[in-house]
Amino acid sequence: MKKYIEIMPKPRLLITRFAPHAKRLADLLNEQGIYSLAQPLLEIKAVASSLYPFHKKYDDIIAISANAVEYTDRVLKGEQWPLARYLAVGESTKSLLAQKVGQSVFLPCETFNSEGLLALSQLQQLKNRSILILRGVGGREFLKEELIARGASVDYYESYQRVAIxxxxxxxxxxxxxxxxNGAIISSVELLEQLIIVAKDDKNWLLSLTIFTASERILEHAIALGFQKTELLPSISNQKIIDYFTDEGSYDRY
Structure with a gap:
């Protein structure tokens, strides 16, 4: 497949992340001469939650996002996090979780998603283990289903929800x-679908955009929705994205 850099003009990007992360990334890219506009499409709101799940002892607690850690911690209101083995999907989530629980947190080696998490040696033999997944309302059932298939009992603790701005x-x-x-950086399926809702009255223009994402799943979903130009980013971290668009020999050759 031909590389995007060979057939498209210099990127002018829409950053759809949650605030304040969208503006932070846009500012960094603009400093490097990559025009970027921050426009969050969804925002995070707390869900009225009880501490009921934490009255049960879990062997493993998995945090899907930094928001899941932050909003769970708000519900705990300074109470000590339970004793358990902790795991996180991404680097920022791991860093925040380790800070909150005061112990080491396991992280996928390369692929920071459910598939990467499931590849960890700690999650191979789960017979009779109980697991609590910290996440927002909704989302994929894939992780829970796989953990159950490996013998675990699994509960959710959903402390926040995503709502349209x-x-x-x-x-x-x-x-x-x-x-x-001419391009949009997309970090979740929900953001991609919200972008489609926002631009539903100008679908031809919308589908002319290049979708940049660090997730194969989001990329495949974008293609299924009709986007013909997609690019896989090396990571969702700000620095990796900046490197992608600015490193010699990568995107900035015109």
């Missing part, structure tokens, strides 16, 4: 077109 869709689309936005 209200803003003028038509005005925003016009602005994005005037700014010659």
């Amino acid at each position: 209200n803003f003028s869709r038509s005005t925003s689309i016009q602005k994005w077109q005037q700014l010659a936005i």
